[in-house]
Amino acid sequence: MSCQQHQQKLSDYIDGLLSASEEAELRVHLDECSSCRVICRDLILIREACRDLPEYEPSPRVWERISAAIAAESFGGIPSERTNVGVRALSGGVSYRPYLAMAAGLLAAVLVGVVFFSRSYREGASRVAQGPIVRWEAQQMGIEPMGLILAHTPTIAAETVEQHIRELEHEIARKRPTWGPDVERLFEKNVAIIDRCIDRCRRAAQQNPSDPIVRELYLAAIQAKLEMLKQFVAL
């Protein structure tokens, strides 16, 4: 048998997959052929090294995007085109299972609105009115919105989302004693999810102030909370 034929059996040999007779025959050849013996030793080294390869760390933005996507799913919505770009590219579309029916569709509508709005204000400050969300974000987070010139100090007071949220929370506190336990549980669960999402997005935005995806996620999250609170107030 030639070296070529023996070499074809080397991987099975080092993996212990040869029959006893084949193994014995190959051993004899390896004893005699230094060239095949060296190759055999190298393949063993490669196999052993493969079992001891290091693990790598994904970047923090992976979790930010996962958490945003599952928050969006939890609200029955569709993740933003941009935040879900990797998922879409890989899967060619994603199916969703809303399990919080009461809040279904909220975040989807908000995300569409946010993406549309962000496109608009990038087109030029002179043609775009400043919305309360953008003004609020610029003041609270110290971020200069892209393409937007803050020509004057915005009057945020009653117009800010934060204030809207506070007002709605006050209203909810008033109505809450009338809620049944199911509504109470649903509210607690929704608030917990969206607040975690807001918190993560806020931290991510602080760490990556120039990342437009993170900014959109943050905007979507606070608007989602606003819309959710409106729904509960309307109960």
Place this chain on the structure above:
Amino acid sequence: MKASESATDLELAARSATGDVEAFEKLYEMHRRRVYSLCYRMLGNPTDAEDMTQEVFIQLYRKIGTFRGDSTFTTWLHRLTVNQVLMYLRRRGVRLEETTEEGDMRDVVQQGTERPDAMPIIDRIALDQAIAQLPAGYRTVVVLHDVEGYEHEEIAALLGCSVGTSKSQLHKARLKLRSLLSRKE
């Protein structure tokens, strides 16, 4: 895996299935490196690996309620990851059951060397880089078999090929790795 880690996985999986995002985040913290590293090695580049890691954990969140603890959580997640990567590669038209862009590698006699120190220690980083350079078909088999410890029967079932093809691919992949690593020296 230690029993305590399994118990933690099981508990966190059960909590995640009820929509507990904090529990799911802990699962992510515990398993992200392993999933990302597997994706990185099977796909060969960090950008695709991050996208795939994202996809795997979103799928995990959707499916976590179906985890019954019949296998360890790590094994279950590992299989989910491998399936996601293979689906992705197939969608891209990669033919995993055959040798890819380099065509079928000719069976030539490999030259050994008399030098006993020719490849005494393999640099792990260089090995990872060499794995990334393999054609997708070779890379998949060598990662599943040599890195992840799958048997040829399992690989054949996953790839839809024969056990013989899996063995042949593995052998050619190892020879190719040897060639790539030798060139670095």
